[in-house]
Amino acid sequence: xxxxxxxxxxxxxxxxxxxxxxxxxxxxxxxxxxxxxxxxxxxxxxxxxxxxxxxxxxxxxxxxxxxxxxxxxxxxxxxxxxxxxxxxxxxxxxxxxxxxxxxxxxxxxxxxxxxxxxxxxxxxxxxxxxxxxxxxxxxxxxxxxxxxxxxxxxxxxxxxxxxxxxxxxxxxxxxxxxxxxxxxxxxxxxxxxxxxxxxxxxxxxxxxxxxxxxxxxxxxxxxxxxxxxxxxxxxxxxxxxxxxxxxxxxxxxxxxxxxxxxxxxxxxxxxxxxxxxxxxxxxxxxxxxxxxxxxxxxxxxxxxxxxxxxxxxxxxxxxxxxxxxxxxxxxxxxxxxxxxxxxxxxxxxxxxxxxxxxxxxxxxxxxxxxxxxxxx
Numbered sequence: 608x609x610x611x612x613x614x615x616x617x618x619x620x621x622x623x624x625x626x627x628x629x630x631x632x633x634x635x636x637x638x639x640x641x642x643x644x645x646x647x648x649x650x651x652x653x654x655x656x657x658x659x660x661x662x663x664x665x666x667x668x669x670x671x672x673x674x675x676x677x678x679x680x681x682x683x684x685x686x687x688x689x690x691x692x693x694x695x696x697x698x699x700x701x702x703x704x705x706x707x708x709x710x711x712x713x714x715x716x717x718x719x720x721x722x723x724x725x726x727x728x729x730x731x732x733x734x735x736x737x738x739x740x741x742x743x744x745x746x747x748x749x750x751x752x753x754x755x756x757x758x759x760x761x762x763x764x765x766x767x768x769x770x771x772x773x774x775x776x777x778x779x780x781x782x783x784x785x786x787x788x789x790x791x792x793x794x795x796x797x798x799x800x801x802x803x804x805x806x807x808x809x810x811x812x813x814x815x816x817x818x819x820x821x822x823x824x825x826x827x828x829x830x831x832x833x834x835x836x837x838x839x840x841x842x843x844x845x846x847x848x849x850x851x852x853x854x855x856x857x858x859x860x861x862x863x864x865x866x867x868x869x870x871x872x873x874x875x876x877x878x879x880x881x882x883x884x885x886x887x888x889x890x891x892x893x894x895x896x897x898x899x900x901x902x903x904x905x906x907x908x909x910x911x912x913x914x915x916x917x918x919x920x921x922x923x924x925x926x927x928x929x930x931x932x933x934x935x936x937x938x939x940x941x942x943x944x945x946x947x948x949x950x951x952x953x954x955x956x957x958x959x960x961x962x963x964x965x966x967x968x969x970x971x972x973x974x975x976x977x978x979x980x981x982x983x
Contacts (some may be wrong), residue, residue: 610820615962619758619844619871622961625661625852628791629685630692632660634852635868638695638876639948643668644678644688645910647881648936648943651690657916657944658951661745662690663876666738671721671728683743691695695876696744698735698777698930699760700751700770700797700825701857712752713803714769723836736780740788747915748823749777751797756831763801767875770799771813792818795854801826803837804842811846822847823854824872837866844871861890861953862977865970868957880950887931889918891949894977898942903928916948917941954977 613623625632639646639654642665646654654662664684666846669675678687685691710719716731735750751770756762774796796814800806807824815820824843827836840855847853854874855867864875880890887898891911897905898910906924914920918927918941930938960969 609909611850613850614909615964617961617964617966618869620868620957620961620966621873622958623852623873625693627693627793629745630660632693633954634661634873634957635864635954636874636960637864637954638663638874639874639947639950640665640878640881641688641690641694642878644684646943646947648829648885649881649947651688653944654690654947655692657947658955659692659947661695664688664694664696664742664744665699665702665755666696666742666748667730668734668835669696669742670699670730670738670854671723673919675738679741679743683741693745695746695795696739696742696743696748697856698739698748698750698884699730700735701753712769714772716750716773717752733780736777736784736794740781740792743788743790746795746821747781747791748795749774749797749819751799751825753799753826753829754801756801756829758801760801760803763799763803764806767799767801767806767810768790770797771810774814775817778819785815794853795819795821795823797825797856798843798847799826800843802831802839804839807839807843808846811843815846815848819851819875821852821854823856823874825856827855828857828859828877833863833866836863837870840867840870840872847871848932861950862974864950864953865957865973868961869966869970872961880946881943884941884946885939887938887942888946889927889942889949890946892973892976893916897937898924898927898931902929914945914948914952916945918945 610625615622623634634649638661641662681687718729732750739747750773752766754766796819798810800810810942851875855872859877889896902923909919911919960966
């Protein structure tokens with residue numbers, strides 16, 4: 608499935624579009640995370656109003672509750688969650704990594720105990736793709752092992768080679784979906800290899816030999832630090848095809864996104880804007896604000912005078928501070944809406960800067976403004 612169209616380029620950064628049957632995705636793109644078939648504290652139409660073209664769903668969580676077969680019987684994930692635009696589903700590999708005390712990895716797959724009720728599950732590349740097929744997601748990710756960092760070269764190499772064998776099995780399982788289904792769906796491979804450039808390059812080459820519709824960079828944003836992440840991208844991205852989308856999984860902070868776009872990444876996802884919104888934190892062009900801080904208690908001004916979201920257009924910082932401190936549900940709703948709007952406006956600004964070939968100046972100005980970050 609050929610889905611990527613490049614519009615323009617500024618140095619290594621690209622703007623483009625994904626042409627998917629359920630709609631066009633403008634790149635660079637940020638995908639709000641709808642882990643359990645919902646973007647927390649948001650209605651689907653509100654997520655769309657922020658500017659989101661695509662959401663991310665989670666195979667691991669949906670397979671446990673309410674179950675992929677049940678969602679399929681109810682018409683698929685899009686109908687189930689009332690989101691008729693594209694959905695990307697991850698394969699569950701990252702979540703399985705986080706269950707280190709509850710799982711056992713073999714060549715065949717991963718046997719683990721549910722974090723919900725302790726019952727045993729066995730997730731294989733074939734089962735991961737079957738689940739994503741039942742969900743009906745537009746972009747389906749291969750099943751991989753995502754090792755924790757830091758780790759030795761030997762340990763990461765062993766893990767990467769296993770992930771590449773699983774990638775081949777995942778692609779074969781994806782191709783077992785019906786022709787009618789596959790013509791509307793895409794399958795992405797995931798580059799692994801820790802922070803070791805030679806392993807990243809070998810992983811990329813193995814994935815290219817298999818052949819995918821897009822290529823993700825996984826196994827980062829797990830504590831390695833921004834500099835190491837950027838170094839790894841610089842060593843990896845040149846080995847990925849120019850005519851396919853590139854997706855950095857689980858990233859991240861606004862500065863991470865800007866830096867990754869400058870290194871040729873097109874797609875992102877992260878729980879940070881929604882999780883921060885539920886915890887009283889707001890991202891702005893002048894830095895990050897903590898609405899719990901007493902300095903906002905008497906501030907009748909908006910959170911961000913230039914923001915188009917309801918939190919900024921209709922309410923004061925004093926009100927947001929009050930609702931956060933009082934534990935009111937509306938605080939999570941408003942600050943999540945604001946943060947997702949900020950992230951989508953950031954992506955729109957990046958697309959515009961790439962189109963105008965002014966990305967370097969934009970990135971410098973952005974960094975300078977973010978240094979104003981207010982801990983309060």
